[in-house]
Amino acid sequence: MEDMKPEQVTGDYREEILQYHDGSQRTVLIxxxxxxxxxxxxxxxxTDQNGIITHVNKSFIDMSGFTEDELIGQPHYIxxxxxxxxxxxxxxxxxxxxGTRWQGYVKNLRKDGAYYxxxxxxxxxxxxxxxxxxxxxxxxxxxxxxxECIELYPTLF
Amino acid sequence: MAYQFTVSPDFGPSHIAGWQxxxxxxxxxxxxxxxxxxxxxxDQQRQAILEGNVDLIYANPYDAxxxxxxxxxxxxxxxxxxxxxxxxxxxxESNIQSVEDLKAGTKIAxxxxxxxxxxxxxxxxxxxxxxxxxEITQCDAYVLVAKQLLRGTSDxxxxxxxxxxxMSAMVRDQMRILVTSQIHIIQHVLLVGPKLANRKDEIxxxxxxxxxxxxxxxxxxxxxxxxxxxxEHEDVEFMIxxxxxxxE
Numbered sequence: 001m002e003d004m005k006p007e008q009v010t011g012d013y014r015e016e017i018l019q020y021h022d023g024s025q026r027t028v029l030i031x032x033x034x035x036x037x038x039x040x041x042x043x044x045x046x047t048d049q050n051g052i053i054t055h056v057n058k059s060f061i062d063m064s065g066f067t068e069d070e071l072i073g074q075p076h077y078i079x080x081x082x083x084x085x086x087x088x089x090x091x092x093x094x095x096x097x098x099g100t101r102w103q104g105y106v107k108n109l110r111k112d113g114a115y116y117x118x119x120x121x122x123x124x125x126x127x128x129x130x131x132x133x134x135x136x137x138x139x140x141x142x143x144x145x146x147x148e149c150i151e152l153y154p155t156l157f
Numbered sequence: 158m159a160y161q162f163t164v165s166p167d168f169g170p171s172h173i174a175g176w177q178x179x180x181x182x183x184x185x186x187x188x189x190x191x192x193x194x195x196x197x198x199x200d201q202q203r204q205a206i207l208e209g210n211v212d213l214i215y216a217n218p219y220d221a222x223x224x225x226x227x228x229x230x231x232x233x234x235x236x237x238x239x240x241x242x243x244x245x246x247x248x249x250e251s252n253i254q255s256v257e258d259l260k261a262g263t264k265i266a267x268x269x270x271x272x273x274x275x276x277x278x279x280x281x282x283x284x285x286x287x288x289x290x291x292e293i294t295q296c297d298a299y300v301l302v303a304k305q306l307l308r309g310t311s312d313x314x315x316x317x318x319x320x321x322x323x324m325s326a327m328v329r330d331q332m333r334i335l336v337t338s339q340i341h342i343i344q345h346v347l348l349v350g351p352k353l354a355n356r357k358d359e360i361x362x363x364x365x366x367x368x369x370x371x372x373x374x375x376x377x378x379x380x381x382x383x384x385x386x387x388x389e390h391e392d393v394e395f396m397i398x399x400x401x402x403x404x405e
């Protein structure tokens with residue numbers, strides 16, 4: 001995946017290098033701008049068994065700042081924000097690969113370096129008894145729960 | 158052998174005549190006896206499904222999971238441009254301006270319409286509300302939900318968007334919409350059961366060409382449906398997966 005470029009980001013930013021579970025890494029540029037979750041929407045995406053994006057809905061495109069073409073075929077960790085502890089995602093994959101639903105609060109990174117919080121549910125897409133991929137559905141989170149995560153997540157690094 | 162067709166009980170009387178016309182049209186097209194049966198509640202309809210008495214159903218998306226994954230129903234079609242969206246509505250005079258203004262103990266008027274109830278509860282989550290800290294009154298019809306709001310006996314009401322707009326302007330003018338879902342994917346679907354499975358392709362073709370002849374178009378008009386859209390089995394599986402992420 002390509003490193004983020006300063007011209008993508010609006011305003012002040014900090015630079016971090018993210019290491020992903022597959023051994024790859026990416027330079028991301030992070031701003032302090034939070035984009036509010038849109039009322040009444042669900043942000044939906046699906047991946048194949050390897051976490052490669054196969055489907056996104058319009059709300060996903062709108063909130064991520066990417067185009068559909070920029071998203072399809074990319075690893076889902078394109079959204080990963082460096083403030084999210086790796087342990088949270090390990091728990092997510094361990095849970096859904098065991099066929100169980102995972103739910104949690106996630107801070108996502110946008111293409112422009114801003115972020116947005118979601119309450120995410122991830123499930124395996126099981127067809128004829130086999131896992132064909134995964135679907136993630138995000139909804140508007142409670143601010144109290146988000147505040148708890150803002151305090152908790154830095155302790156998990 | 159007569160088959161049985163039913164529609165989800167969340168439609169008001171104004172829609173029922175249209176479904177009766179649809180059933181008559183379908184019987185003629187298939188040269189097959191199909192009995193149109195209506196159930197007063199979702200519970201009664203589910204019981205009939207469990208007893209194997211339903212062969213064709215215009216199903217609520219919430220029930221699609223059970224129908225497809227447990228009872229072997231298959232997706233045939235969906236009406237174009239008719240997603241089920243839910244609304245959270247308050248009395249026009251209410252002090253509540255956003256979902257986040259709601260507190261524990263909020264009184265909710267809802268119906269037994271399962272997908273609308275699920276979507277409504279999800280839209281209350283940003284205020285930390287859930288079934289453990291709200292008071293829920295289940296009403297038999299959306300007009301009774303409106304009545305609860307107008308009398309001030311409930312703080313918020315859950316509506317199917319279509320049902321809300323079906324109410325008179327006089328009633329709607331006394332209410333205010335707090336939030337409307339924009340999910341787009343969740344909608345009622347037409348499903349065929351195992352006993353009618355051998356006619357599935359025939360029924361699908363009839364529905365897809367329905368808007369191409371005058372009689373078919375007249376039936377669609379009576380249902381307030383523009384046309385039927387082809388539904389792949391995976392489309393309905395995806396909708397079921399999505400619904401399952403919303404149900405606790």
